[in-house]
Amino acid sequence: MLNLIGIIVAFIVVIYLIRKKYNFGLSLIFGSFIVVIFTLPEIDLIKIPIAFGKALIYDYDNQVFDFQTIELAILLTLIFILAKSMQETGAIKKMIKSLRSIFYKGGTLGIIPAVYGLMPVPGGALFSAPLIDKEGEKYKLNQSQKNFLNVWFRHIWFPIFPVSSAMMLIISSDFANIDIYELIVANFPAFITFIIIGLTFLKFYIKKIPSPTTTPKKEYSGLIYLLPPIIPIIIYIIFFSTFTVIGIENLKDFQRGIFIVGVVFSIFSLYFLVKIDWKKYYEIIKRSLSLNLAYAIIGIMVFRQMIEVSEANELIATMIGGLPFHPIFIVIIVPLIMGLITGYNFGAIALSYFLIEPFFEYTGLNIVGFASLIFISSLVGYLISPIHLCNVVSSDYLKTDTTRMYKMYVPAVIWLLIVQTSIIVLFYR
16 A cells, blocks of 8 residues: 555655656656655565666566667657757748648647647657747737647547557557457547547637638748658658568567657758758757756656556556446546556556456447547546656646646546547447
8 A cells, every 4th residue: 555655645746846847857756766665665675676777778577678768868859959940940930821821710729739740759749839839829828728739639640540559559469459440430539529629629719819801821831841740750651661561560669760760850851941051050959959858758767667666556456446336437547547647658558458358348348449448548548647748848848837737638538538438338339
């Protein structure tokens, strides 16, 4: 029970430190120490350095080096450089001008993060944050409203995005063992609801802004600056297609490396698009270099590993399973809590699936409906988690914090879960 208390205390402290504007990564590391202190009486001491090593570079259990943390730190640092470079070179301003002429009634506030949401990388909300910041000023949005729209619209594709690691995991033979397109069809109501909820909030935020009396002239030249953030997607698709043809599986093992290459190409492509002096561009890149996101990655990975060592996640799932609730409620709540705690959709599915699999036969659902509820519930928990990287990077850029979005998040995700659960219960029995 001490490990569970430790998790609760750690989350309270971490959220408090974030609200006080302390470094996010260091706040999580401090929270990790709290988890460790409460867990010490219940685990072998050697598990702590093993977990710490696994979080950074070495998986002791499998006796292999794991560079995930380093790769993510590099990737997010490069994304931040690209985002800041697009802002300082004026590329963002030109892109917004074109998008505004096409979607001139506030539509850019949804279109921009949705376009960038096609890039399935951790912390990808950083791409759209600078654009939302600028565009949101026109409609007098506060920073928390900008933050919500940025993160929400970025994730509208997740229920139906076929190349996400979370979707690949849950359809695999060790989990639901279903066809990916069956899951996409089952998740489609959530996708539509995602859009409707986002548009409802967007309409509410900009309702006091008068519509333009004349339709602005269409301006397409700035759309060329969509290319830099899209390049990594193109490169990913090329690699994905090539690997599929030659029979290489486990593309997720190469995913981060592919996107690192893609973002590097994007940074160079921006230089040629803006036609700027190389020395000036180099100075912009140097000014854009920040280690805050690298610290955040390290903090998240360490915190996650300490939670796993504490085994508090399993205790939480066991406690919920013993409650007198309908099995469908348990199928929803366990992945949601795992997503909330880990801030990781893939991890939430991996941790929760086998814990709630015994409830499958009592839900009255078929396997596709069962998998869909797990997927959407874990997605909801991950979406609103304070350690979800998109929340972290977007909040950091917009100078606000995730906790200020919960008055928007809570009603939004409740409606999302109600709609998706209702559809699944009606049509997937």
